[in-house]
Amino acid sequence: MHKFSTLNFIKEIQNTVSTFLADSYDHVVEPDKVIVNTTSKDFDGDYTVVLFPFVKALKKSPNELGEELGKAIVSSSNSLCKGFNIIKGFLNLELSNESWKTLLKHVFETKDSLGKDQMPEQISLVEFSSPNTNKPLHLGHIRNILLGWSCSMILKEVGQKVINTQIVNDRGVAICKSMLAWEKAGANETPENTGIKGDHLVGKYYVAFDKLFNQEYKDWQSTEDAQNLYVEKKKEDQSQEGFFKGYKNQYFNNQSKIGSETREMLLKWEDQDAAVRSLWEQMNAWVYDGFDKTYEALRVSFDKIYYESETYKLGKSIIEQYLQKGLFFKKEDGSIWVDLEDVGLDKKLLLRSDGTSVYITQDIGTAQKRYEDFSMDKMVYVVGNEQDYHFQALFETLKKMGASYADSLYHLSYGMVDLPSGKMKSREGTVVDADDLIAEVIAEARASAQEFGNLESLTEAEKEEIFTRIGLGALKYFIIKVHPKKRMTFDPKQSVDMQGQTGPYIQNAFVRVQSILRKSDGTNGSFAAYESVEEAEKQLLVLIASFPTVLLEAAVELDPSKVANFAYALAKEFHRFYHDVRILNAPDEARNFRITLIETVATILERSMRLLGIDMPARM
């Protein structure tokens, strides 16, 4: 017979059931196929075994089988399980007072390490943020950054060696647009002489370029050439507006004056033209300075940054190399392609006819470079779901190339962020700027904290730190609680909300514990004689015991929202407990039990939130 040897009750119950069925009925069920849930609150008990799957196979009544299983579990549990009841095919098990005390002792002693190192120590690269250098970071980047950071933290927690990385798209048409507009209309503006943050200044010229081009395009539309083209090429009933909207790219590439100036600049850049390179370096430096400030404000950091300007050539040479091997093919115009039709995709362009590189070109180079640098076991790309197809094509191309790391690549595809008014559109100025947003949530936290007035005794710097933690806590939690794959609506009003299922609500649970601990004078003795563990205390222990499982699931699925929802559930249970149960002035045994319990709760909450990139304040 199987005997309970750990405090992982679910696992022990599963093992006991599996062993019992094998011994008594010669019926083989894998332990992890035995369904054990926490008992629903409408019934008596703590854990529940679902009997239906066995009832059918063994042709026994649920009550009969439940009776046998219940007895087997009680007798093999080393007094941890004291009784059971059977209702409609569910076997509800009731744990003994002793088991809760043993469990508390165990989770308290291991509270700092509970759930850690459950995965093999492998090297994972997590790529996130990966901005273009032509404009500042916005709300979309924030979701990306928070997801990437949190996945990185979670993987580290379960024992992986993680390297935070990004690929900065620092070259190409986009940055040339900003550069060109700055040359034309910049009046030598710099971050220093304007006081504008570097990335915002460059973004300003990106917008300026767009205006210049739109003006040029609009002027051209009324020329005879344009009108003739419209009449000649329009689809049936197509309005002039609709036609010219669709023609925009073609105009930019083939007719636009400012468009050809942009391409000229790009070619000069590739030819190492000194003036272009120097302007490029200067404007990128402004941008990086701005990005660094945003990352700092968000409290995230990177271990290794790759730049497209440094990897695109490697990509080109790899493609040339595999072209020679006959894996890729060249069209008459000189462009190079890979045929992915055998894996259900299309033909994909790898290199333009003029020899310049596209997105996938440098991606191939970057992947190779990363493998040379880190020999990673796993590579996670945090990139929005509008690029699903691109990553399929990239991964399939690398597989065709026989890259040894091709199977370890994973695209963490997340949904777009919408505003209540709909999609964010840069053209309509509805993009939510990252820096503005961060400042706003902190200001909101400051305003509420001042209303509460609990921080009077602190210095200004201490207060500011707390406002920042609360504001960022609200923002980050709001975004990360949603499953990554789902498209989400970002309501600015709700994001600064601090009541209910929010970051500050969870922080507040932690703060309440700290407040009690400060008043407890550190006195905390034995609770060996505590005889009546309360329902709320059991619930907290059940949740704490489930933390390792939640953590592992979050790591395997790369889903931080699991941790976020767990933290909320634990905080909610704590708030209820705090309200219902006296702690400091309870009888000694109860007081000791409860202080030990809430200290464990606080640690697990703090660890959970840290995995989401959220810091706990000691007061609020």
Place this chain on the structure above:
RNA sequence: GGCUCCAUAGCUCAGCUGGAUAGAGCAACUGCCUUCUAAGCAGUAGGUCUUAGGUUCGAAUCCUAAUGGAGUCACCA
């Protein structure tokens, strides 16, 4: 049009490796601060889990189809 993803309360989201009467928060309404921080707690109200079939002892969960929405199918990223 092909392919991919999504659809749960008025709103924002959990639950989805099938299990008991589908859960939270926000918004609305009602209570609870001389007692460890009320950024809290308790309660009322709110649902044909988009629809139609199917598999199953059992379906929000799995399968098929339809509907609605999004993305993608660039010598953009």
